[in-house]
Amino acid sequence: MLVQAYNLMAHGFLLFLLFSCIISTNIHACKPTERSSLLSFASTLSSLHLNWTSIDCCRWKGITCDQDGWVTHLLLPSKGLKGGIPSSSLGNLTHLTHVNFSHNSLYGSLDTQFFMSLNRLEFLDLSYNLLSEELPLSLPSSNIRTVDLSSNHFHGAIPPSFFQQASNLTSFNVSNNTLTGYVPSSICLRHSSPFLRLLDFSSNAFSGNLAPGLGKCSELQVFRVGHNNLSGLLPEDIYNCTKLEEIALPLNFLHGTISDKIVNLTNLASLDLYYNHFDGELPLNLGKLSMLKFLTFDFNNLEGALPPSLMNCTNLVELRLGSNNLEGDISMLDFSRLSQLTKLDLRRNNFTGTIPRSLYSCRSVKAIGLSGNLLEGQIEDDILSLKSLSFLSLGYNRFTNLTGAMKMLMSCRSLHALMLGGSFVGEGMPSDDDMVDFHGFKNLRLLNLDDCQLTGQIPLWLSKLRNLEVLFLAYNQITGPIPSWLGTLPRLFYINLKDNRISGEFPKQLCRLPRLVYEPNIASQVEAFEIELPLTIGQNSNPTFLPHRLAYFAASLDLSNNNINGHIPAEIGQLQFLHKLALNSNNFSGIIPDQISNLKNLEVFNLSMNHLSGIIPLSLASLNFLKEFDVSYNSLEGPIPTSTQLQSFEASAFEGNLKLCGAPLPNKCSPNKGIDADNKNNKDMHNGLHQLPWFYMFTALGFIVGFWGVCGCLIFNKTWRYAYFRFIDNVQDRLLYMMIIVRINMMKRRT
Ligand SMILES: *[C@@H]1O[C@H](CO)[C@@H](O)[C@H](O)[C@H]1NC(C)=O
Ligand SMILES: *[C@@H]1O[C@H](CO)[C@@H](O)[C@H](O)[C@H]1NC(C)=O
Ligand SMILES: *[C@@H]1O[C@H](CO)[C@@H](O)[C@H](O)[C@H]1NC(C)=O
Ligand SMILES: *[C@@H]1O[C@H](CO)[C@@H](O)[C@H](O)[C@H]1NC(C)=O
Ligand SMILES: *[C@@H]1O[C@H](CO)[C@@H](O)[C@H](O)[C@H]1NC(C)=O
Ligand SMILES: *[C@@H]1O[C@H](CO)[C@@H](O)[C@H](O)[C@H]1NC(C)=O
Ligand SMILES: *[C@@H]1O[C@H](CO)[C@@H](O)[C@H](O)[C@H]1NC(C)=O
Ligand SMILES: *[C@@H]1O[C@H](CO)[C@@H](O)[C@H](O)[C@H]1NC(C)=O
Ligand SMILES: *[C@@H]1O[C@H](CO)[C@@H](O)[C@H](O)[C@H]1NC(C)=O
Ligand SMILES: *[C@@H]1O[C@H](CO)[C@@H](O)[C@H](O)[C@H]1NC(C)=O
Ligand SMILES: *[C@@H]1O[C@H](CO)[C@@H](O)[C@H](O)[C@H]1NC(C)=O
Numbered sequence: 176m177l178v179q180a181y182n183l184m185a186h187g188f189l190l191f192l193l194f195s196c197i198i199s200t201n202i203h204a205c206k207p208t209e210r211s212s213l214l215s216f217a218s219t220l221s222s223l224h225l226n227w228t229s230i231d232c233c234r235w236k237g238i239t240c241d242q243d244g245w246v247t248h249l250l251l252p253s254k255g256l257k258g259g260i261p262s263s264s265l266g267n268l269t270h271l272t273h274v275n276f277s278h279n280s281l282y283g284s285l286d287t288q289f290f291m292s293l294n295r296l297e298f299l300d301l302s303y304n305l306l307s308e309e310l311p312l313s314l315p316s317s318n319i320r321t322v323d324l325s326s327n328h329f330h331g332a333i334p335p336s337f338f339q340q341a342s343n344l345t346s347f348n349v350s351n352n353t354l355t356g357y358v359p360s361s362i363c364l365r366h367s368s369p370f371l372r373l374l375d376f377s378s379n380a381f382s383g384n385l386a387p388g389l390g391k392c393s394e395l396q397v398f399r400v401g402h403n404n405l406s407g408l409l410p411e412d413i414y415n416c417t418k419l420e421e422i423a424l425p426l427n428f429l430h431g432t433i434s435d436k437i438v439n440l441t442n443l444a445s446l447d448l449y450y451n452h453f454d455g456e457l458p459l460n461l462g463k464l465s466m467l468k469f470l471t472f473d474f475n476n477l478e479g480a481l482p483p484s485l486m487n488c489t490n491l492v493e494l495r496l497g498s499n500n501l502e503g504d505i506s507m508l509d510f511s512r513l514s515q516l517t518k519l520d521l522r523r524n525n526f527t528g529t530i531p532r533s534l535y536s537c538r539s540v541k542a543i544g545l546s547g548n549l550l551e552g553q554i555e556d557d558i559l560s561l562k563s564l565s566f567l568s569l570g571y572n573r574f575t576n577l578t579g580a581m582k583m584l585m586s587c588r589s590l591h592a593l594m595l596g597g598s599f600v601g602e603g604m605p606s607d608d609d610m611v612d613f614h615g616f617k618n619l620r621l622l623n624l625d626d627c628q629l630t631g632q633i634p635l636w637l638s639k640l641r642n643l644e645v646l647f648l649a650y651n652q653i654t655g656p657i658p659s660w661l662g663t664l665p666r667l668f669y670i671n672l673k674d675n676r677i678s679g680e681f682p683k684q685l686c687r688l689p690r691l692v693y694e695p696n697i698a699s700q701v702e703a704f705e706i707e708l709p710l711t712i713g714q715n716s717n718p719t720f721l722p723h724r725l726a727y728f729a730a731s732l733d734l735s736n737n738n739i740n741g742h743i744p745a746e747i748g749q750l751q752f753l754h755k756l757a758l759n760s761n762n763f764s765g766i767i768p769d770q771i772s773n774l775k776n777l778e779v780f781n782l783s784m785n786h787l788s789g790i791i792p793l794s795l796a797s798l799n800f801l802k803e804f805d806v807s808y809n810s811l812e813g814p815i816p817t818s819t820q821l822q823s824f825e826a827s828a829f830e831g832n833l834k835l836c837g838a839p840l841p842n843k844c845s846p847n848k849g850i851d852a853d854n855k856n857n858k859d860m861h862n863g864l865h866q867l868p869w870f871y872m873f874t875a876l877g878f879i880v881g882f883w884g885v886c887g888c889l890i891f892n893k894t895w896r897y898a899y900f901r902f903i904d905n906v907q908d909r910l911l912y913m914m915i916i917v918r919i920n921m922m923k924r925r926t
């Protein structure tokens with residue numbers, strides 16, 4: 176028995192081997208002509224990633240053959256292919272059905288004749304390459320089903336004959352090119368593409384109306400033409416495409432109302448129309464779209480109240496209706512059925528009432544944006560039942576009891592971004608002692624309490640927010656000093672305290688903000704972090720858009736319009752990653768510290784309207800990124816450093832400094848004035864000179880030697896001699912002084 180069974184198995188095994196051998200030779204017998212076409216293809220493109228060496232080309236990576244040894248699939252995404260499309264070798268692979276060259280560096284044009292010769296092609300993916308020029312005149316054949324030409328550099332209009340043959344096309348993507356002309360709605364008209372399911376024309380430069388015709392694409396599921404230059408109305412027959420699951424037309428100039436017929440699109444899951452000019456009311460029966468998950472309508476001109484039926488869209492995940500003219504009492508709406516809701520954006524409308532209590536039962540909610548409405552009342556502690564709440568924007572309403580709200584929200588562990596600016600007007604800054612001990616706001620990264628006319632001081636509980644990155648406290652009536660602990664918050668890199676009544680000196684400890692001193696690894700940790708809804712600040716009528724990622728905020732220290740006095744500490748030079756430094760309209764006195772030139776990333780620098788004296792340090796000219804510069808209305812003096820980028824700013828950036836001279840100011844530096852200024856300057860310099868590093872000393876020494884070397888050989892005319900002696904005077908003075916300081920410092924260090 177055993178032996179028989181063994182024999183049977185052995186025979187079976189042999190048979191199996193034989194069989195699989197036959198099959199594999201049948202499948203993988205690469206035709207020599209195909210092999211040479213492939214090799215020719217590979218040799219035309221410089222690619223390091225193809226490893227086509229073995230005999231049987233059907234076993235090569237990315238190649239599939241049919242049973243007769245014809246190559247059918249050429250799937251080479253992300254293989255570093257570089258060069259023009261090798262049409263002659265590809266054209267010889269006459270049995271190709273699947274081609275995928277996405278994410279390579281193919282450039283040049285798609286030649287019409289070659290393209291049409293691929294007459295068995297069914298799938299073509301050339302996305303994410305560098306192809307340019309106009310599209311070929313026609314798609315290859317009636318076999319073609321999927322075409323992805325997205326993310327290339329194609330331009331020009333889509334040729335009228337392009338889709339003529341493509342009677343089996345199901346999916347077409349040309350997004351992210353620079354195509355112009357009309358969106359070819361005719362694609363559906365001739366019954367040419369009855370199977371079309373996906374059309375993506377987004378992110379191009381298509382313009383004009385969306386012509387009727389789409390209605391004939393009865394199988395259409397996804398239709399995207401967002402981010403183009405479309406105008407006009409939505410074509411009525413779009414409501415005939417009852418299989419539509421996604422309509423995305425954001426960032427265009429479309430107008431008109433959304434017809435009630437939209438309720439016929441019962442499969443619709445995503446309706447994305449933000450940033451257009453749509454007006455009128457939302458369709459009354461919108462609630463019949465029971466599959467709807469994403470409704471994004473922000474930045475349009477919608478008016479009227481929210482239709483109560485909206486709350487029948489129980490699958491809603493995102494509801495974004497911000498920046499419209501919507502109104503009505505939202506306290507009455509019953510959100511309790513929207514159990515999937517994660518983002519609600521009703522910002523910048525005219526909604527009234529209180530925060531709907533039913534909203535607190537939407538346990539999936541991560542983001543609530545209600546700012547810029549006419550809402551009133553207090554924040555209720557039911558809000559704490561939203562365990563995932565991460566983004567809360569309630570500013571520019573008529574809410575009251577900030578202290579109550581903050582004490583409550585402190586224990587919301589998931590909260591990342593809290594925007595309350597422009598509400599709670601005229602209340603006191605919450606500052607109870609128990610808030611300090613509570614260690615709340617564990618994960619808060621952004622806090623905005625701008626524009627509330629809050630009184631009181633910068634509160635101590637802020638010192639416990641170890642994850643805080645961005646702090647807005649501008650436009651309040653905050654008094655008292657800037658607390659030195661502010662400089663210890665490990666992630667803080669954006670501070671706006673503008674327009675308050677803050678007094679005292681600039682605390683030196685603020686110059687130790689870790690994120691601005693070390694550009695620590697923290698930055699890379701937080702880089703990917705994205706807030707749930709786009710941020711805007713400011714009033715309804717004139718919102719300022721802020722970046723989606725906190726990491727895109729420019730590192731900033733804005734203390735302008737306060738009563739801060741004393742010197743600008745030399746230590747400020749440590750904040751080397753700062754992009755904006757605004758100290759204007761305060762009472763700062765003393766000199767502009769030379770160390771500011773260490774702030775190599777500085778783009779905005781404003782010291783205007785203070786009492787600063789002395790010269791403008793020459794080293795400031797090394798701040799290459801400066802875009803805004805203002806030192807007007809101080810007591811600065813001497814020549815503006817010449818032949819530097821400082822000359823590229825308007826005279827108004829320097830005006831109001833009576834003793835300042837030279838371009839771009841109209842008053843020239845007269846020689847006498849120059850001497851006066853410089854002499855006086857030296858006295859002023861004594862405040863700041865002790866920070867001048869060795870570097871300057873050696874440069875100065877080197878310069879003197881060089882100067883002697885060159886000038887010693889010249890016969891001086893009067894002006895030269897004059898300039899020379901002035902120069903020596905200055906340098907000798909400074910050198911002498913520096914040596915004394917260096918000695919003193921060395922002695923200090925010894926003791
Ligand atoms: C190339 O292919 C051969 C055989 O298929 C294999 O032995 C070799 O490791 C491959 N080389 C690379 C760099 O992948
Ligand atoms: C394509 O085939 C033709 C004729 O069959 C041949 O002359 C030509 O060399 C081939 N081209 C390539 C690149 O293999
Ligand atoms: C082409 O390959 C990429 C990467 O593997 C893949 O994501 C894409 O879906 C493929 N294209 C087609 C049309 O299958
Ligand atoms: C293309 O569509 C026609 C009908 O319009 C059909 O007969 C044919 O089989 C289809 N071809 C492919 C490759 O699907
Ligand atoms: C079209 O291609 C782009 C990439 O270029 C992709 O992001 C987009 O999702 C595609 N469209 C559809 C509807 O799949
Ligand atoms: C658009 O195409 C460019 C290259 O042309 C690419 O870098 C970018 O990632 C694409 N954008 C999207 C959203 O796919
Ligand atoms: C957008 O379309 C309008 C007309 O509809 C045209 O005047 C304008 O030049 C277009 N803009 C771009 C960037 O194509
Ligand atoms: C939409 O469909 C209806 C009924 O199916 C039909 O009567 C109407 O003509 C179609 N409209 C368009 C513009 O195709
Ligand atoms: C909408 O659907 C109803 C019934 O399902 C139908 O009578 C009507 O013609 C449809 N409207 C359009 C525009 O297709
Ligand atoms: C919501 O749907 C229910 C049935 O599912 C229906 O009775 C009710 O009238 C609908 N509400 C609105 C406002 O359309
Ligand atoms: C709110 O209503 C007032 C008065 O009705 C109107 O002036 C204002 O433009 C509206 N604001 C918005 C954002 O709709």
Ligand SMILES: *[C@@H]1O[C@H](CO)[C@@H](O)[C@H](O)[C@H]1NC(C)=O
Nearest residue numbers: 553556576578579580582583
């Ligand atoms: C403010 O809110 C707190 C907490 O909800 C509450 O205890 C307090 O009574 C409120 N104060 C006023 C004046 O309503």
